[in-house]
Amino acid sequence: xxxxxxxxxxxxxxxxxxxxxxxxxxxxxxxxxxxxxxxxxxxxxxxxxxxxxxxxxxxxxxxxxxxxxxxxxxxxxxxxxxxxxxxxxxxxxxxxxxxxxxxxxxxxxxxxxxxxxxxxxxxxxxxxxxxxxxxxxxxxxxxxxxxxxxxxxxxxxxxxxxxxxxxxxxxxxxxxxxxxxxxxxxxxxxxxxxxxxxxxxxxxxxxxxxxxxxxxxxxxxxxxxxxxxxxxxxxxxxxxxxxxxxxxxxxxxxxxxxxxxxxxxxxxxxxxxxxxxxxxxxxxxxxxxxxxxxxxxxxxxxxxxxxxxxxxxxxxxxxxxxxxxxxxxxxxxxxxxxxxxxxxxxxxx
Amino acid sequence: xxxxxxxxxxxxxxxxxxxxxxxxxxxxxxxxxxxxxxxxxxxxxxxxxxxxxxxxxxxxxxxxxxxxxxxxxxxxxxxxxxxxxx
Numbered sequence: 001x002x003x004x005x006x007x008x009x010x011x012x013x014x015x016x017x018x019x020x021x022x023x024x025x026x027x028x029x030x031x032x033x034x035x036x037x038x039x040x041x042x043x044x045x046x047x048x049x050x051x052x053x054x055x056x057x058x059x060x061x062x063x064x065x066x067x068x069x070x071x072x073x074x075x076x077x078x079x080x081x082x083x084x085x086x087x088x089x090x091x092x093x094x095x096x097x098x099x100x101x102x103x104x105x106x107x108x109x110x111x112x113x114x115x116x117x118x119x120x121x122x123x124x125x126x127x128x129x130x131x132x133x134x135x136x137x138x139x140x141x142x143x144x145x146x147x148x149x150x151x152x153x154x155x156x157x158x159x160x161x162x163x164x165x166x167x168x169x170x171x172x173x174x175x176x177x178x179x180x181x182x183x184x185x186x187x188x189x190x191x192x193x194x195x196x197x198x199x200x201x202x203x204x205x206x207x208x209x210x211x212x213x214x215x216x217x218x219x220x221x222x223x224x225x226x227x228x229x230x231x232x233x234x235x236x237x238x239x240x241x242x243x244x245x246x247x248x249x250x251x252x253x254x255x256x257x258x259x260x261x262x263x264x265x266x267x268x269x270x271x272x273x274x275x276x277x278x279x280x281x282x283x284x285x286x287x288x289x290x291x292x293x294x295x296x297x298x299x300x301x302x303x304x305x306x307x308x309x310x311x312x313x314x315x316x317x318x319x320x321x322x323x324x325x326x327x328x329x330x331x332x333x334x335x336x337x338x339x340x341x342x343x344x345x346x347x348x349x
Numbered sequence: 350x351x352x353x354x355x356x357x358x359x360x361x362x363x364x365x366x367x368x369x370x371x372x373x374x375x376x377x378x379x380x381x382x383x384x385x386x387x388x389x390x391x392x393x394x395x396x397x398x399x400x401x402x403x404x405x406x407x408x409x410x411x412x413x414x415x416x417x418x419x420x421x422x423x424x425x426x427x428x429x430x431x432x433x434x435x
Contacts, residue, residue, distance in 0.1 A: 323370075
């Protein structure tokens with residue numbers, strides 16, 4: 001019998017809440033692997049991230065500081081964890097931390113920690129604030145948008161748009177504003193939470209559809225699964241979704257990955273209009289929280305990412321099952337105060 | 350216009366469009382018509398078949414039939430004949 005390779009994988013995004021981080025579904029995917037014997041090191045920003053207390057999901061958890069405390073502080077903490085609990089691969093799952101880990105790629109690799117993240121250039125050019133240039137450069141339909149940093153700038157730029165418009169945070173959050181007063185309200189709400197600039201975007205009427213995909217960094221798409229949200233929470237997150245059979249969505253994904261030579265996981269957020277045109281509204285530069293649907297449909301993208309991080313050649317997936325549905329659920333996990341105490345006092349559990 | 354190739358319909362009349370991810374339920378008679386359309390029967394063949402087995406006047410059937418086709422078109426379950434090749 002073939003023995004499975006033992007790998008220690010550190011994962012962030014254990015906040016399996018109503019605005020879920022991708023950590024827990026990524027780990028579930030990795031635990032499905034028949035090739036790797038996985039040990040999961042959870043990296044948590046908050047003491048109440050549910051994944052911390054799921055002991056069949058996460059083997060050991062360490063607290064890490066928010067990237068806002070300084071990239072060097074975050075990286076130092078990860079290296080410190082690595083010195084006592086070896087990390088072979090690190091899979092970051094938050095947009096806000098990616099920059100720190102991408103910049104520290106060589107430092108991490110020198111310490112034996114492999115990552116499989118986009119290049120800084122790829123990360124920057126797909127940024128919400130750069131989307132119009134991205135669309136032009138790669139010949140992809142995108143809605144008109146502008147970054148705005150002040151209220152007067154918002155007022156001036158908003159006049160160029162017809163309402164409704166979409167007001168978006170640079171990392172998360174998006175609201176539809178039907179007039180200037182609402183736009184100003186969301187500007188304040190988003191800038192207070194996510195900082196500046198805030199993005200004002202043309203509202204494209206249609207159905208939102210998404211693709212989870214993985215690029216090898218050489219222009220090849222290793223896997224891609226399109227999905228439509230069937231049930232959306234008040235935070236705009238998918239609570240249920242279904243895999244689609246749409247060759248246009250796959251063609252667009254292949255085009256974006258091959259022309260940007262994307263490396264790592266990504267999520268394309270698209271609007272399909274009534275006349276069957278696709279508009280790219282966002283590229284999330286990481287695996288999305290609904291990735292386990294792709295696993296259920298036959299493409300274990302997190303496992304493929306781990307292989308590529310280790311330099312193992314991966315053959316692209318050619319198939320996935322259409323009409324596969326995920327339905328998310330909430331669950332009351334019971335834990336003892338001693339666990340919470342241990343994490344609070346020692347920063348590990 | 351023909352039914353899109355990738356549309357699946359079950360014996361119970363559950364219809365699934367994998368391109369858009371939408372599902373629909375259709376009644377027994379609609380299911381029969383749907384299957385005839387999938388078999389690429391012409392409008393006249395379908396009309397003759399249905400008016401033979403159901404107590405419905407030809408002109409009444411036509412009215413309901415074209416309404417049904419309109420609905421299938423509206424939900425994008427039909428495609429041009431040439432798209433159906435190959």
